[in-house]
Amino acid sequence: MAGSDLFAQALNGLSYGVLLFLLSVGLTLIFGMLDVVNLAHGSYYMLGAYAGLALIAATGNFWLALAVAPLAVGVVGIVVERTCLRPLYRRGPLDQVLLTFGLIYVFEDLVKWIWGGRIRSIPTPELLASSVNVWGAVIPSYRLFVIAFGLVMAIGLWLVIEKTRLGAIIRAGVYDSEMTAGMGINIHRVFTLVFAFGAALAGLSGVIAGPIQSAYPPMGASILIPALIVVVVGGLGSLKGSLAGSLLIGQAETFGKAWLPGASMLIIYVVMAVVLLMRPQGLFGRALK
Amino acid sequence: MTGPVLARAAALIVLTAAVALFPLAAGTYPVKLLQEILIWGIFAMSLDLLMGFAGMVSFGHSAFFGIGAYTAALLLPKFPGLLAALVAPAVAAGLGALVIGFFSIRVSGVYFIMLTLAFSQMFYAVAFQNAFLGAEDGLVGIPRPAVLGMSIGSTGAFHAYLLVIAIVCALFLWRVVRSPFGHVLRGIHENEARMQAVGYPVNRYKLAAFVIAGMLAGVAGSLYTQFVGSISPSAFLWTTSGEALLMVIIGGTGTLFGGILGAGAFILLQSLVSSYTERWMLILGLTFVLLVLFAPGGIVGALRGRVGLRA
Numbered sequence: 050m051a052g053s054d055l056f057a058q059a060l061n062g063l064s065y066g067v068l069l070f071l072l073s074v075g076l077t078l079i080f081g082m083l084d085v086v087n088l089a090h091g092s093y094y095m096l097g098a099y100a101g102l103a104l105i106a107a108t109g110n111f112w113l114a115l116a117v118a119p120l121a122v123g124v125v126g127i128v129v130e131r132t133c134l135r136p137l138y139r140r141g142p143l144d145q146v147l148l149t150f151g152l153i154y155v156f157e158d159l160v161k162w163i164w165g166g167r168i169r170s171i172p173t174p175e176l177l178a179s180s181v182n183v184w185g186a187v188i189p190s191y192r193l194f195v196i197a198f199g200l201v202m203a204i205g206l207w208l209v210i211e212k213t214r215l216g217a218i219i220r221a222g223v224y225d226s227e228m229t230a231g232m233g234i235n236i237h238r239v240f241t242l243v244f245a246f247g248a249a250l251a252g253l254s255g256v257i258a259g260p261i262q263s264a265y266p267p268m269g270a271s272i273l274i275p276a277l278i279v280v281v282v283g284g285l286g287s288l289k290g291s292l293a294g295s296l297l298i299g300q301a302e303t304f305g306k307a308w309l310p311g312a313s314m315l316i317i318y319v320v321m322a323v324v325l326l327m328r329p330q331g332l333f334g335r336a337l338k
Numbered sequence: 339m340t341g342p343v344l345a346r347a348a349a350l351i352v353l354t355a356a357v358a359l360f361p362l363a364a365g366t367y368p369v370k371l372l373q374e375i376l377i378w379g380i381f382a383m384s385l386d387l388l389m390g391f392a393g394m395v396s397f398g399h400s401a402f403f404g405i406g407a408y409t410a411a412l413l414l415p416k417f418p419g420l421l422a423a424l425v426a427p428a429v430a431a432g433l434g435a436l437v438i439g440f441f442s443i444r445v446s447g448v449y450f451i452m453l454t455l456a457f458s459q460m461f462y463a464v465a466f467q468n469a470f471l472g473a474e475d476g477l478v479g480i481p482r483p484a485v486l487g488m489s490i491g492s493t494g495a496f497h498a499y500l501l502v503i504a505i506v507c508a509l510f511l512w513r514v515v516r517s518p519f520g521h522v523l524r525g526i527h528e529n530e531a532r533m534q535a536v537g538y539p540v541n542r543y544k545l546a547a548f549v550i551a552g553m554l555a556g557v558a559g560s561l562y563t564q565f566v567g568s569i570s571p572s573a574f575l576w577t578t579s580g581e582a583l584l585m586v587i588i589g590g591t592g593t594l595f596g597g598i599l600g601a602g603a604f605i606l607l608q609s610l611v612s613s614y615t616e617r618w619m620l621i622l623g624l625t626f627v628l629l630v631l632f633a634p635g636g637i638v639g640a641l642r643g644r645v646g647l648r649a
Contacts, residue, residue, distance in 0.1 A: 086451060137630070137631070143448075146448065147587065147626065150580045154619045156623075161619075277455065311467055315463045
C-alpha cells in the first residue's frame with residue numbers, strides 16, 4: 050500500500066473513530082453515573098440521523114440540522130430517563146438493560162413507520178462537497194470537517210468535565226453517586242442531564258454520519274456493538290478511555306477492511322479480546338470490583 | 339403436600355398428551371407454531387438456568403444456538419443420524435461455551451452482559467464472512483435425521499421427535515436445578531461472596547452452568563435447523579439472545595418451565611400481531627418495556643400471585 054493510500058485510510062479511520070467517540074462518551078458516562086448499559090444508545094444515533102434528514106428536507110440547511118437535531122434527540126432522552134428508567138433505579142441494573150433493549154425495537158419501528166425502511170442518503174453540505182489534496186491523497190473535505198469537529202468536541206468535553214463545577218459534580222457522580230447526593234447535590238437532576246446530554250451527543254453523531262453512511266433503520270442496532278466494544282476496551286466510565294478506544298477501534302476497523310477483507314468484521318473483537326486479556330478493566334478503567 | 343403435587347403431575351401429563359396429539363386435531367400452520375414453541379422453549383429454559391438460577395444474565399446465548407445450528411447444518415447432509423443431529427451440536431456448543439465462559443465469568447452484572455454480547459457478535463461476524471459457512475446466505479437444504487433407521491420427514495414423526503427431546507431437556511434441567519449443584523448455583527445468585535467464603539469454587543460452578551446451558555442451547559439451535567431446513571448468520575445476532583431473554587421474562591425468571599410458556603406467548607403473539615399489522619416490532623418492544631416496568635415476575639409470577647400457586 051502506497052504512503053498516500055495509507056494516509057487516506059488513516060484519515061478514514063480517524064473520522065469513523067470520531068463518530069464512535071461521540072457515541073461512546075454518552076454510553077460510558079451514563080454507565081458510570083446511572084449504572085445503566087443503555088442498549089438503546091444506538092437508537093439515538095439513528096434518531097439523530099433521521100431528525101437531521103427531516104430538518105434538511107424542510108429547511109435545506111445542514112448546519113441548522115446539525116444544531117437542532119441533537120437537541121430534539123436530547124428531549125427524547127429526557128422523556129425516556131424520566132418515564133422509563135427512573136422507576137427502575139431501585140431495582141438491579143439488569144432490568145434497565147432489558148428495558149433499553151425493548152426501546153430499540155420501539156424506536157426502530159417508529160422510524161420505519163414514519164420514514165419507511167429503505168436507505169435514505171443525506172446530502173453533503175455544499176460548502177464541504179469538494180475534495181482536497183493532502184500529501185498526494187485525495188480526501189473529501191467533509192471527512193476533514195468531521196475529524197476537526199470531533200477534536201473540538203473532545204477538547205470541549207474535556208474542559209467541561211475537568212474544569213467546570215458541573216463537570217466536578219459529574220465526576221463525583223461517576224465515582225460514587227450516593228455520596229454525591231449526600232453532599233446536597235440533586236443527583237436525579239444530574240442523572241437526567243447526563244442521560245439527555247449523552248443522547249444528544251449520540252444524535253449529533255448520527256447527523257454527522259448521515260452524509261458518510263446514509264440513514265437506514267437498523268443503523269442504530271449495528272453501530273451499538275462497536276460503541277460497546279469501545280467502552281469495554283477503553284474502560285467503563287472513563288472519558289479518556291472512550292477517546293483512546295474510539296481511535297483504536299476506528300483504525301482497526303478501517304485497516305481491517307482494507308487489508309483483510311475476508312475477516313474485517315472480526316478484527317475489533319480480536320482487539321477487544323487482546324485488551325481484556327492484558328487489562329480486564331480496559332485501557333483506562335478502574336480495577337474491577 | 340401430596341395433593342397439589344399429584345394435581346400438578348396430572349396437569350403436566352394432560353398438557354403433554356394434548357401437545358402430543360395436537361397434530362391429529364389441527365392443521366399444518368398451528369402444528370408448525372407448536373413445534374416452533376417447543377424449540378424456542380428449550381432455548382429459553384436453557385437461558386433460564388443461567389438467568390434465574392445462577393443469576394448470570396447472558397446477552398450472548400445466541401452464540402450457542404448458532405453453533406449448534408451450524409454444526410448440524412454441516413454434518414447432517416453427510417451423517418443423517420442422531421449423532422450429527424443432537425450429540426455433535428451439543429458438544430460443539432458446549433466447547434464454545436467453555437471458551438466464552440472462561441473469559442466472561444470473571445466479571446459479573448453489566449460487564450458480563452457486554453462481554454457475552456460482544457462474543458456472540460463475533461460468531462456472527464465469522465459466519466457472515468466465511469464462505470465455508472455459506473457467508474451471508476447461510477446453509478440451505480439441510481435434511482432431517484433418521485432416528486433408529488426411521489425417517490422423521492413427516493410432520494407427525496418430527497412432532498413426536500421434538501416433543502420427546504423437549505421433555506428430556508426439561509426433565510434434565512429440572513433435575514439439575516434440584517440437585518446439590520443447582521442449590522449451589524442459587525446460593526451463588528443470592529450471595530456470591532458468602533459461597534466463596536464457605537469454600538465453593540464459585541467460578542467453576544458458574545462455568546459448569548454456562549456450559550450446560552450452552553449445550554442445551556446448541557440442541558435447540560440444531561432442532562431449529564432441522565425444523566426450517568436452513569440456517570443463516572442471523573441466528574447468531576444478539577437480538578436472538580434478546581428475544582430469548584424476553585421469553586424467559588414473559589414466562590417468569592427462575593421458574594424453568596416458564597421458559598416454554600414464555601416462548602408460547604411470544605410466538606403466538608408474534609403470529610397473531612403480524613397477521614393484523616406490520617408493526618410487530620413496535621408491539622414487541624412495548625411488551626418488553628411494559629413487562630419490565632410492571633410485571634417483573636412474568637406469567638408464572640402472576641399466576642402465583644393470583645391463584646396462590648407455589649413452586
